Amino acid sequence: MDYTTLKTKKDGEIAIVTISRPDSLNALNSTFFKEFNAYLDSIDKDGNVKALVITGDGKAFIAGADIAEMQNMSKDEGFQFSKTGQNTFLRLENLNIPVIAAINGYALGGGCELALACDFRISNNYGKFGLPEPGLGLIPGYGGTQRLSRLSGLGNALFLSLTGQMIDSAEALRMGIVQKVVDASELLNESLDIAKKIIVHGPNAIIALKKVIREGNKLDLNKAYDLESKEFSKLFESDGPEGMKAFLEKRKPNWN
Numbered sequence: 001m002d003y004t005t006l007k008t009k010k011d012g013e014i015a016i017v018t019i020s021r022p023d024s025l026n027a028l029n030s031t032f033f034k035e036f037n038a039y040l041d042s043i044d045k046d047g048n049v050k051a052l053v054i055t056g057d058g059k060a061f062i063a064g065a066d067i068a069e070m071q072n073m074s075k076d077e078g079f080q081f082s083k084t085g086q087n088t089f090l091r092l093e094n095l096n097i098p099v100i101a102a103i104n105g106y107a108l109g110g111g112c113e114l115a116l117a118c119d120f121r122i123s124n125n126y127g128k129f130g131l132p133e134p135g136l137g138l139i140p141g142y143g144g145t146q147r148l149s150r151l152s153g154l155g156n157a158l159f160l161s162l163t164g165q166m167i168d169s170a171e172a173l174r175m176g177i178v179q180k181v182v183d184a185s186e187l188l189n190e191s192l193d194i195a196k197k198i199i200v201h202g203p204n205a206i207i208a209l210k211k212v213i214r215e216g217n218k219l220d221l222n223k224a225y226d227l228e229s230k231e232f233s234k235l236f237e238s239d240g241p242e243g244m245k246a247f248l249e250k251r252k253p254n255w256n
């Protein structure tokens with residue numbers, strides 16, 4: 001498929017997608033959501049993608065949902081636009097491969113929300129984060145109100161969303177919103193290096209980790225421990241035997 005809002009490529013088994021609407025700082029519109037879902041379909045079909053890196057074209061990661069498209073929406077259209085975004089970002093969050101946001105500039109509103117749906121975030125020193133929606137008379141509508149408070153705590157979520165204040169990457173690191181800050185020239189290489197370190201691990205262990213950490217976070221603690229034991233034990237019938245055998249034989253595991 002030819003995309004108008006995305007640039008896609010692969011580095012070995014790692015897919016890289018660049019959100020590309022530079023004239024509007026990569027603002028998310030309906031076409032983006034259609035194309036991004038088609039792109040996720042293509043990753044599923046490919047069968048040989050082990051990690052996904054998401055970045056933005058130009059000086060922005062994503063400056064939010066497209067305000068020009070939203071301004072004339074009715075209440076019902078606004079609800080639908082919010083649900084489309086929520087469903088897309090839930091799909092992203094639930095992919096069974098690691099997803100890294102490589103944040104190259106403004107990550108505002110819906111752009112910050114997309115980053116929050118990734119497994120973790122690497123930012124360059126130009127990264128800027130914020131939820132400026134209340135200044136537009138809106139609130140975040142792609143799951144960001146819930147993800148930010150779970151990631152960074154109620155105080156930080158309320159502070160950032162009520163003030164609409166933009167913070168830099170150092171502050172985002174301090175709040176636990178990004179996990180690493182690197183020089184601008186290193187952003188993509190560093191993100192790919194991290195992805196490469198992850199994908200040598202047992203593929204079923206990666207799926208189990210994402211499931212246990214993400215689902216466990218929503219459960220009562222005892223139920224979360226049960227989920228951990230269940231997923232841990234299942235690995236004794238998939239990646240575990242080969243991983244442990246390879247360690248004892250002082251060789252790299254062959255996950256096939």
Ligand code: CO8
Nearest residue numbers: 023024025027063064065066067081082109110132140141
């Ligand atoms: N939507 C549409 N166009 C945008 C957006 C956006 N979010 N952000 C920037 N643009 C456009 C500008 O209008 C401008 O277009 P033009 O050249 O035609 O005038 C172009 O991009 C360049 O932008 P600026 O000239 O403003 O660039 P600056 O470097 O001066 O400023 C900023 C950069 C600070 C990022 C500034 O552009 C800005 O404040 N952008 C808006 C940020 C924002 O408010 N984002 C939140 C949007 S709302 C949202 O995301 C809600 C998500 C939940 C939706 C739920 C569904 C209903």
